[in-house]
Amino acid sequence: MTILWWHWLSFGLILISAELFIPSFTIIWFGLGACFVGLFVYFSPGSSFSVQLFTWTAASSVLTVLWFRLLKPKMVDKTTAGMxxxxxxxxxxxxxxxxxxxxxxxxxxxxxxxxxxxxxxxxxxxxxxxxxxxxxxxxxxxxxxxxxx
Structure with a gap:
């Protein structure tokens, strides 16, 4: 069975939707990584499954690290609510x-x-x-x- 671009896109949307039920704010990055691979496969349909899997792993890892190391620390709550x-x-x-x-x-x-x-x-x-x-x-x-x- 060949994995097509819309398989990755569907998988990504399922993972992003799962974030609504499991609010860890981690699954969303794997979903976005899968959507990225869907676009990658759409523009290069001859890529092997191992390349697709590597691209998904790399994209998901980069997005997760960017979120937890760069973006999330800048979003510190500066309100005094509850204090x-x-x-x-x-x-x-x-x-x-x-x-x-x-x-x-x-x-x-x-x-x-x-x-x-x-x-x-x-x-x-x-x-x-x-x-x-x-x-x-x-x-x-x-x-x-x-x-x-």
Whole structure:
């Protein structure tokens, strides 16, 4: 049986489709390699199966290495989603409920909601009165640590 160009193209599309069900982001490169071999065989139909297999292995390997070594490291997630510490540090808010002692919790309100809420409990070594502005210096669970601005 002779392997035709459309066999490789079909095999490549099956592998690319399999990526939808097995999200490893590796199978897609072997599928693209098979599609490349399909194009190669289309333009040089006399190539032997061993040459086709070597071309598929080489193309798949090159694409996989390019992805994992060059492209993927540049796609680092730079958002602070899911990292409350980084998202809230340095935010300035207004005290709406004072803390009578350094161990007591107060309440601070932000102009724009921070991590889904515009009011948060806070603790501080300093005592604040309603209307004072404070800056977030840390977070401990659901309680902010604040300091004077």
């Amino acid at each position: 409350s510490q980084e998202a809230i540090l340095g935010e300035v808010g207004m005290v709406v409920k004072s803390n009578a002692t350094p161990l007591e919790k107060g309440r601070v309100r932000f102009t724009l909601p921070v991590l889904g809420a515009d009011e948060w409990d806070y603790t501080s070594a300093d005592l604040f009165q309603p209307g004072d502005y404070v800056r977030v210096s840390g977070i401990d669970g659901h309680v902010l640590k604040v300091e004077k601005t």
